[in-house]
Amino acid sequence: MKVFYSETHRLHSPAFEIFDGGLRMPYLENPDRMDQIERALRSANWAEINEPVDFGLAPILEVHDKAYLDFLASAWTEWLATDPKDPSTLLPATFALRHTPKIPKSILGRAGYYMMDLSACIVEGTYQAALSSANCALSAAQAVSDNGDRSAFGLCRPPGHHAGVDYAGGYCFINNASVAANWLSSKGRVALLDIDYHAGNGTQDIFYERDDVLTISIHADPDHEYPSFAGFADERGRDRGFGFHHNFPLPAGTSDTEYLQTLDKAIDLIKDFKPSYLVVSAGMDIYADDPLGTIKVTTDGIGSIAKRIASLNLPTAIVMEGGYANEALGRNILAFLGEFK
Numbered sequence: 001m002k003v004f005y006s007e008t009h010r011l012h013s014p015a016f017e018i019f020d021g022g023l024r025m026p027y028l029e030n031p032d033r034m035d036q037i038e039r040a041l042r043s044a045n046w047a048e049i050n051e052p053v054d055f056g057l058a059p060i061l062e063v064h065d066k067a068y069l070d071f072l073a074s075a076w077t078e079w080l081a082t083d084p085k086d087p088s089t090l091l092p093a094t095f096a097l098r099h100t101p102k103i104p105k106s107i108l109g110r111a112g113y114y115m116m117d118l119s120a121c122i123v124e125g126t127y128q129a130a131l132s133s134a135n136c137a138l139s140a141a142q143a144v145s146d147n148g149d150r151s152a153f154g155l156c157r158p159p160g161h162h163a164g165v166d167y168a169g170g171y172c173f174i175n176n177a178s179v180a181a182n183w184l185s186s187k188g189r190v191a192l193l194d195i196d197y198h199a200g201n202g203t204q205d206i207f208y209e210r211d212d213v214l215t216i217s218i219h220a221d222p223d224h225e226y227p228s229f230a231g232f233a234d235e236r237g238r239d240r241g242f243g244f245h246h247n248f249p250l251p252a253g254t255s256d257t258e259y260l261q262t263l264d265k266a267i268d269l270i271k272d273f274k275p276s277y278l279v280v281s282a283g284m285d286i287y288a289d290d291p292l293g294t295i296k297v298t299t300d301g302i303g304s305i306a307k308r309i310a311s312l313n314l315p316t317a318i319v320m321e322g323g324y325a326n327e328a329l330g331r332n333i334l335a336f337l338g339e340f341k
């Protein structure tokens with residue numbers, strides 16, 4: 001299986017994030033995550049690790065707002081130009097509720113407009129890392145379409161599924177899986193299945209009014225979990241997109257068996273849609289010991305999930321999302337990808 005991975009992700013390594021209650025914590029979405037996965041993949045004789053192809057900005061701008069991308073591109077330089085007391089990371093303290101469409105001129109004003117929380121910390125290399133991450137997902141999409149591979153893996157960092165058309169959030173800046181799904185949609189119908197522990201709110205927003213890309217997210221109930229404002233079962237798409245988005249919120253403590261029962265419903269929806277391509281947002285924070293998770297899926301359960309998704313027998317681009325139990329990430333990814341190889 002081709003794996004697309006770039007060391008460029010190391011340029012994005014914020015020193016901290018802010019947890020609820022104002023707690024300053026070491027950044028959980030850290031480069032060590034990739035080191036753990038890369039080490040595991042190199043030990044597998046079926047993983048062929050490649051540098052991603054550079055697709056340029058065009059496929060990203062088909063999904064994201066240009067002014068938002070411009071903000072990401074210049075945010076760091078603008079932030080330093082304000083001579084901040086603590087220049088280590090750009091993080092605003094004031095956020096837009098977007099009751100008015102006005103975008104303020106100041107860098108902190110725009111940061112508050114384009115960010116949804118205190119985990120989308122911007123540092124010097126964030127934009128470059130985010131572009132490279134999108135290229136990993138696009139390269140995986142190209143492998144399963146143009147090259148005819150049955151599956152490919154974009155080892156993406158930073159992750160993407162919380163980033164919407166014009167906002168960053170939840171460690172995400174560019175929505176890698178959505179960029180890949182949109183790129184594939186010019187070649188055929190696409191289903192995007194998001195199994196990350198957290199609701200894929202950004203992906204939901206991006207495709208909410210489209211009927212050519214089916215989006216499904218299985219995740220922790222937003223009534224008690226991030227991202228709090230999206231991911232409810234009654235959110236099913238809008239206008240021509242109505243019926244083409246599905247959320248499956250799960251309670252804390254969900255076991256392998258319960259998870260697989262829900263997954264089967266998602267798989268039936270994908271079969272009914274008859275897509276030409278499948279994109280999987282593969283977050284490993286459903287794992288029982290994940291520090292951010294409350295769902296109790298085991299490593300064996302992750303293998304069973306993959307086996308059922310692979311049984312769809314579709315050209316499948318698998319895109320890395322979350323997963324913060326670093327010591328378990330390698331074996332969990334091997335358990336998942338192993339069913340597709």
Ligand SMILES: [Zn+2]
Nearest residue numbers: 196197198322
């Ligand atoms: Zn997550």
